[in-house]
Amino acid sequence: MRCAVPWGYLPAELFCKLPQSRACSSVRCSGKEVFVCIGLHEGDSTWRRSYSLWPWGTCEKLVPTDAVFDPGEWIRLTRNLYNWTEEYGSFKPSSWEAVANEEMWQARMKTAFFIFGLAETASVPAEMKSQLYTLAYTLYKEIVSSHPHHPVNWHKNYAIACERMLRLHRVGEDPEVLLSETVKHFLLYTQKAEDDPQRQDILQAVNHLQKELQGLRGMKAELKRQAG
Template sequence: MRVNEEDNNGMSRKCEEWGSGTVVQLCPPQQHGHSACLVCRGAVLACIRLPDGDPSWERSFSRWPLGVCDHLVPVQEPFHPEEWACRTHYIYIWTEPHNRYTVHYTYSPEGPLEGFHPGSWERVANEEMWQARMKTAFFLFDLAERIQGEGKDRLFELSYTLYKEIVERHTDYPPNWDRNLALASEKLLRSGKQGHSPDSLLTCSIQHFSMYLDKEPTDSQAPAIRTAVSHLLQERTRVRQRRTP
């Protein structure tokens, strides 16, 4: 199926970013579940998650995050973390509040909805768009966990930097952002990467683990997180004591 600019302007604009003009190919939905797979003259974008099933593509392609989409690239193509972080930095222009469906939802038979119904596709789409903001940071963190060597510390640092910037830019955001920032902060601390204050990293981790627990007190991992916070508080005390003359 060929989709022109009038049919799907957003998809065409995304392809234009990759230098392909305005024509894209949309993979048949019966083959790809809920994903939209865009082919933009050499750039393959799979949007709203890749479906489970045939993993044969993994032998030939790597998956890089691009907003709500994944950019599939040949496995031999080198990945440059800083360059990709910059490339995906300003693509998020979603303006709906994250809490619109939980705080401002009202319904009137005579009027429009103010907010998103808890079971609506709008709520799902809104959550997808918000979570897309942190996909690059999550990807870098996960990549750092899976590799060894000098690049590992660099990936943890970049992931932490992106998470921190995203969280500090918003006042209302998904609760898992706090947990992820706390984890990234602690991982950077353990990596021993120079240029970061252990006190500030510990404080960041303690603060955002605590904020996550306030928002998600019934999380099955809450007891483990509370234990981790207790250990981090003790470690921060020792750090400050060593610093005292």
């Protein structure tokens, strides 16, 4: 049985004021799964002591902090939940419909963003970190390639995911492709997000990556020449 809390936040009786509170017990023992849409009340963060939010389509699932997260299984469970069909940018920018449409489009990347965030955690073991980065990269790539017209920040997120994959040196991933994708999507982002305060830093990074790409291509050409 599921209990959805749409377009708002969980009511106070479901907040975990204390780890052993009656509210916590009611959520754990009621047999209901609790889902949150558009986030929890920002004024009370005590629920974080006992619960985490895991992405679930356009919403999130409230999960006990001691639950074990299996990224591959979570991707399988949530892959087909998203069913928003409205085209991106189809409403006037100042309208409430545009705001809602933006929220729904951003939700497409919730799982990839969540998994990437876990990979960035310093305490994650190296093997798990590699697995998380790979899963996040695969999701980002799939989403970006499936939707040519999408929110501008997707370019930035995907570029960062490509760069992380590049540094993993995983067998089966072409460094030239990863470098090319990183440069391409960082540049697309800076062209469309001129007000980003990190824009100059990103462009400096792109300059370095372009030199790295040029060097890699030169090395490949030299090896090919020697082999031929």
